[in-house]
Amino acid sequence: MTVATIQGREVHVDVEGFLTDPTEWTESLAETLAANIALELTERHWSAIRFARSDFETIGETPTLRRMATTGGVTTKEMFELFPKKPAKKLAYVAGLPKPVGCV
């Protein structure tokens, strides 16, 4: 784990840059994280991010694409449009959540 300085503030990140402490995340930090991976956040992005944050708070896990589609109200097709190529990882990154554990 390393410390990165984003927006002049120190946050804890893993080797891939995912925040390791979700409480260090702020909405304004999300804009910078999104810019890091060439994303401009729209209201649809925010809807996915807000669901992911609240779902993590409830069940303690980053939502998978399947969970986003069945519970989060964002279809997999739309997730690929919003967060191209690696939607689950990109959503987790921008939302300040750990990488999804679906990959075991």
Next chain:
Amino acid sequence: MTLSTGGLRAVASRKVKIEVIIKRLLILGAGTAGTMIANKLFPRLPVDEWKIVLVDPSETHLYQPGLLFLPFGRYEAADLVKPTKPLLPTGVELVTGEVEKVDVGSSSVQLVNGETITYDQLVIATGTHPRPDMTPGMGGPQMGVSVHEFYTLDGALALRRTLETWTGGKLVVHITELPIKCPVAPLEFAFLADDHFRRLGMRERVELTFATPLSGAFTKPIASDMLGGMLEERQIHVEPDFFIERVDDGVIVSYDDRSIPFDLLVSVPLNMGADFVGRSGLGDELNHVKVDPGTFLAAGSHNVFALGDAAALPISKAGSVAHFAVDVFVENFLDHIAGKAMERRFDGHANCFVESGAHKALLIDFNYDTEPLPGTYPIPGFGPLSLLKETRLNHLGKLAFRPIYWHMLLPGRRLPVPIAMSMAGKKMPLRQPEREDSIL
């Protein structure tokens, strides 16, 4: 018929007649985990206190690791199947039936045939199963013709028939979505297919592609780097981050509109836990039971456990995980029913042989926190098996595992390997491989 809990057993003594209530441990599923649990707990639970009842829809037990070899004609179906009953102690009651629903409120299980069985403790060990019907176009008329899977006996035999007359073309090995049981099996299939076509002298007529929703060959970086290199050496093209939307005529299409044409598709369909898990409100989106990863107790329950592939654990779905998990579970369970705290915690220990073709295999050993690393196993510094390295001995180890499975593992005999994963004998490579799965 209703089998109610608390069967009464009259125990005569000299002065008074005491009625002892016999409790029921109900195990759903007679696969690797369920059978091992029954065999390990039966001698540990007094027969005048506990009755073990096992429910399974099938009367036979399938050696699932052998399915990988079936399409290449290395095993016959009869080598992989045995009747279930002789695999269990005579005191364990085996009920053949399919579960409709678990009612945790009344601690009872309803079977599809209308029968109800109550329980004092319940273990769900009904595994996970390929569901081609969940991907549009996959479960259609081409299933068993140009579209195949090898995770069921029928599927593996159909693939064998196709391969016997296949003259070459585009072969796509494909993973639908994680988690799947035995996550190395699709890689092994690709390696064995490469070897198979070389032996037949037709490798140059086969274009081999490995399409995966992962960003690399495997889930863990160091092993992924090594296995990815092995695919490259064999001219097997990897299509990473491929998340399938549908199967069209001779082509698989991803959600981001990439198309991979095939003449022969060998897919690992979506894996889902038993439907009754979902109907009973015990599962996640894929009907895998949410449990404490250390004790296997289902979320919010005091008498429902889930083990093996049926459980939603952050580790591979594999028989080896079931094996190490059952060892931890049995001791904890005995404490639990004695009213004590369950103090042992499962570490997520898994190991798998990875068949790589040409009579060689790798062995990987890992857990929740430690990814597969190079080294020796099970004796540190000696082996005789090598970790994360292709050897002939590892291949022989994989073949030797079949009799070990029937004669030692399922009966619950102790294998000469540690239950918890050990770092002894493992080496962290000096240079970390480049992480392919960058977010971009």
